[in-house]
Amino acid sequence: MGSIEKMIYFCTMKTYQLNGTIYYCPVDLTLSVIGGRWKGLIIWTLRQEGSLRYNEIKRRLVTINDKMLSQTLKQLVEQDIIIRKSYNEIPPKVEYSLSDTGKQLLPIFELMQEWGEKNNFEKITKSQHKI
Numbered sequence: 001m002g003s004i005e006k007m008i009y010f011c012t013m014k015t016y017q018l019n020g021t022i023y024y025c026p027v028d029l030t031l032s033v034i035g036g037r038w039k040g041l042i043i044w045t046l047r048q049e050g051s052l053r054y055n056e057i058k059r060r061l062v063t064i065n066d067k068m069l070s071q072t073l074k075q076l077v078e079q080d081i082i083i084r085k086s087y088n089e090i091p092p093k094v095e096y097s098l099s100d101t102g103k104q105l106l107p108i109f110e111l112m113q114e115w116g117e118k119n120n121f122e123k124i125t126k127s128q129h130k131i
Contacts, residue, residue: 019078033079034105038064038072043102044109046082051097081105 016023023029034040038061045060046052052060058069073096076082081102087093098106 030105030108033081034108036072038068039076039081040109040112042069042072042076043081043098043105044113046096046098046102047106047109051085051095053093053095057096076102 013024016026016029018029018032021032023032034043041061042057045057049056049060054069054073057073058064058066061069064072073082073084077084077096079101080099082096083099085095085097087095
């Protein structure tokens with residue numbers, strides 16, 4: 001495919017946009033939202049618990065450091081995946097919960113959980129048969 005043909009191809013493709021970034025594939029857009037080590041785990045944790053405070057999330061994700069948790073929560077709030085609710089009280093209280101947009105991702109995560117359980121079981125079963 002020549003350069004002009006490529007340009008015409010990309011110009012006629014449907015594009016998707018999120019936070020100023022253009023994507024040419026909806027799967028790529030979705031992976032940019034849930035990809036990385038911590039985003040999916042935070043979303044999954046909030047699914048299980050509903051609404052949690054920062055320290056409660058940190059306790060459940062034992063190996064995450066403060067900087068990474070803060071950055072990831074901020075990204076998820078900016079992407080409208082989670083809601084950050086501040087309460088005017090002393091000491092300050094902030095809770096995080098899934099937005100409606102974030103809840104729409106749950107069927108994807110449920111399928112990922114099923115796939116992980118199934119494939120982990122098959123690997124364990126195969127290795128036990130070798131013994």
